[in-house]
Structure formats: structure tokens, C-alpha cells
Amino acid sequence: MSATDDVLKPDFDAQQKHFIFNDDHEQLRQSIAAFVAKELTPHAEEWEETTFPDSVIHRMGELGFLGLSMPEEYGGQGGDYYCNLVLAEEMARSNSGGLAMGVAVHTDMAMPPIHLFGTEEQKQEWLVPAIKGEKILSLGITEPDAGSDVSGIKTRAVRDGDEYVINGSKTYITNGHRADVIVLVTKTDPDAGYDGFTLFLVPMDSPGVIREKKLEKLGMHASDTALLAFQDVRVPASAMLGQEGKGFYHIMWELQGERLIGAAGCVAGAQLCFDKTLEYAMERQAFGRQIGKFQVIRHKFAEMATKIETARQMTYMTAWKFNNGEYPVREISMAKLYSARIAVEVADECIQIHGGAGYMKEYGVERTWRDMRLNRIGAGTDEIMLDVIGRSYGL
Numbered sequence: 001m002s003a004t005d006d007v008l009k010p011d012f013d014a015q016q017k018h019f020i021f022n023d024d025h026e027q028l029r030q031s032i033a034a035f036v037a038k039e040l041t042p043h044a045e046e047w048e049e050t051t052f053p054d055s056v057i058h059r060m061g062e063l064g065f066l067g068l069s070m071p072e073e074y075g076g077q078g079g080d081y082y083c084n085l086v087l088a089e090e091m092a093r094s095n096s097g098g099l100a101m102g103v104a105v106h107t108d109m110a111m112p113p114i115h116l117f118g119t120e121e122q123k124q125e126w127l128v129p130a131i132k133g134e135k136i137l138s139l140g141i142t143e144p145d146a147g148s149d150v151s152g153i154k155t156r157a158v159r160d161g162d163e164y165v166i167n168g169s170k171t172y173i174t175n176g177h178r179a180d181v182i183v184l185v186t187k188t189d190p191d192a193g194y195d196g197f198t199l200f201l202v203p204m205d206s207p208g209v210i211r212e213k214k215l216e217k218l219g220m221h222a223s224d225t226a227l228l229a230f231q232d233v234r235v236p237a238s239a240m241l242g243q244e245g246k247g248f249y250h251i252m253w254e255l256q257g258e259r260l261i262g263a264a265g266c267v268a269g270a271q272l273c274f275d276k277t278l279e280y281a282m283e284r285q286a287f288g289r290q291i292g293k294f295q296v297i298r299h300k301f302a303e304m305a306t307k308i309e310t311a312r313q314m315t316y317m318t319a320w321k322f323n324n325g326e327y328p329v330r331e332i333s334m335a336k337l338y339s340a341r342i343a344v345e346v347a348d349e350c351i352q353i354h355g356g357a358g359y360m361k362e363y364g365v366e367r368t369w370r371d372m373r374l375n376r377i378g379a380g381t382d383e384i385m386l387d388v389i390g391r392s393y394g395l
């Protein structure tokens, strides 16, 4: 509230930043926003047809956007976790969910485990060029017969002298067709339960790595999604990422950052769709008035705004805990679940408010709905998030 004379009026347009962000974050936000508006958004339509070019990653590396929270000694910017949130939020403005996802797989899914668990040699080989945008990363967990049930994967890595021999397959792998390396989840000891998993950094040009078909999807068309086969792929023992037998725990850690970034992307995508639709509702006339002036429509906006704000606050508060050294798995699961759900609800309601125009590609809201729909499945389905939350209470 601001005091004007002796009357207090609500500050609907106050642009107070959230307490997790400081002036450096705001400067970063402005420079990413300028880059996105100038170099990405104009190509969103084209890349729906062709997928985005690798040059986007190279360019983002040049601009220093790929290692925002990575140490400076590896070429990163040495920032905090909130910088990654800023990137995820601003990438949503590219109007291309597929592009935002491809970049996030590189920066927030495959890169963190290399940084945290990698040897110095592995960091020099993969992390440094990935931050520069010279090498592209992917992450391979899901298999044709095991997605939610990560412990059910069948890809095997068997030791043979100084090497491991890998056999198996992975599916729905984002960046799978363009990646230089994959962080691969394998089983090294099928009898050891959760202690039988091991991660490997597998160069995608290794003999026996087969990039099978590019998969066709409902949305996220600007990203490439691969079915991959690994046939007697030999990697040196030095390609092991982290500890032998600890891969399951390593990947569960990775999933937390991935889910939180996904939540931030959902909130930003929902907000953008809301803003676009608000503008439309102010212009579109029916029965002699702006459609936004019908109480029914006004209430739709009120419902959407409340959901978006709730999801945003939940995501920011959870990020604050995460950035301050907590491991808030319950809250991350809640933020991921809620943000993904409301993003789809908001996009659906925005289509409704647009009427027939909402069903047309020209207005872009149908694409937001299709792109956002993935978030209720990828990185852990709604059902798995509910299970994690429920179990966290000892149930």
C-alpha cells in the first residue's frame, strides 16, 4: 500500500522483486531477456519445424549463460542457484518450450552431476567445454521398460579389465541426437538393489552408440527426442561418474535440481500465457463489451493469477532452502507437482478465453498448452510426486 495524502491505495503495479533476488540477478535477467528477445523469440516458429540449431548452445556459451552457478575456475560465472532460476524464467520468453527444455537439460540436468561427482579430468574434458557451449550434454535415465521405476532399468555396464562394456537402451532422451556426451544411468550389480547402479559419461561418438529414430511428440517440437541403443559400448573405467554403486543416489540428487528448475519454467510459462491472454481479453469484444469485463472471465483471470502466484512463492521459497544447503525433497516435489499442474490449467483456460483463436496456431496459446503438458510427466510424473510427498510423512 502506498500513502497518497491520507488515503491508502493498493499498489497493483508495484514491481518489488522477491527477496531471493538482488540487483545482480536483475541485471542478469535483463541481459538474458535482451538476448532471448533478439536472438531466440524471432525464430520460435521456424524451430518448431526444424528443432533449434546447435548454434544456440554455442552462442549462449559465448555469452556466459550456460554455467551461471558453476565455479569460475571452470569458466562459469560463480553465481548462486537463483541465477539458474532467472535463466529458466527468461528462457520461457523464447515462446519455445522445446528450446527452453533442450537448454535446461544441458545446464540443469546433465551439467550438475558432472560438476558435483566428476573427477578433475572429467570436468576438464566435459564441464569446461559444456560451459563454453562447445560440447552438448544429455542425460539418460528412462528406458523403454522403465521410467518412473528407475530401479527397474536394464542397461548393464560390465567390467572387463580396465574398461566397462555397456549394453541396453534409453528412450525419450532430450538432446539425444545432438549431444556429444550422455550422463548414463546403468546397473553394474543387478543383485545389489539400490546400491547396484553406476553413472558413466559416455561419448556419443563411441562405437556401439546408435542414435535411433527421432521421436515425434505432442509438443516441445523445437527439441529433439531420441531413442538410443548401446551395443557393446566400451568405455574406460575413468568414464565412471561418481562412485561405483552409488548411481541411484546420485541421480535422485540430480532430479531435485531438475524438478525445481522445471517448476520455475512452468510458473514463467504460465505467467506469459496469462499476460498474452489478458491483453487479448482487453481487446476482444462480444455483446458490445470487452470479454474481460464479463464477470465470468474476470474470475477466470483471478483464479489463474492466484494459482500462478502460489506456485511462484512455493518455488522461490523452496529454492531459498535449496540454495541455503537444505535438501528439501518434499517441498521440491510439491513445487514441481503444483507448478506443472497449474501451468497446464492456466494454458487450458487461456485457450478457452481466446475462443476459436485459442485453437489456432497463430495465437501461440495452444502451443503453450502442448508444451506445458509434458511437465506433468517428465522429470517424475504427478503420481510419483504425490508418492514422494505422501511417503515423506512416513506413509
Ligand SMILES: Cc1cc2nc3c(=O)[nH]c(=O)nc-3n(C[C@H](O)[C@H](O)[C@H](O)COP(=O)(O)OP(=O)(O)OC[C@H]3O[C@@H](n4cnc5c(N)ncnc54)[C@H](O)[C@@H]3O)c2cc1C
Residues within 6 Å of the ligand: 105, 139, 140, 141, 142, 145, 146, 147, 148, 149, 171, 172, 173, 174, 175, 217, 220, 225, 374, 377, 378, 379, 380, 381, 382, 383, 384, 387
Ligand atoms: C518429451 C520428453 C522428454 C524427456 N526427456 C528425458 C531425458 O532427457 N532423459 C530421460 O532420462 N528421460 C526423459 N524423459 C522421460 C520421462 O522422464 C519419463 O517419461 C517419465 O519419468 C515417466 O516414465 P514413463 O514414461 O516410463 O512412464 P511410466 O513409468 O510407465 O508411467 C506410466 C503411468 O503409470 C504411473 N505410475 C508409475 N508408477 C507409479 C506408482 N508407483 N504409483 C502411481 N502411479 C504410477 C505414472 O505416473 C504414469 O501415469 C522425457 C520424456 C518426454 C515425454
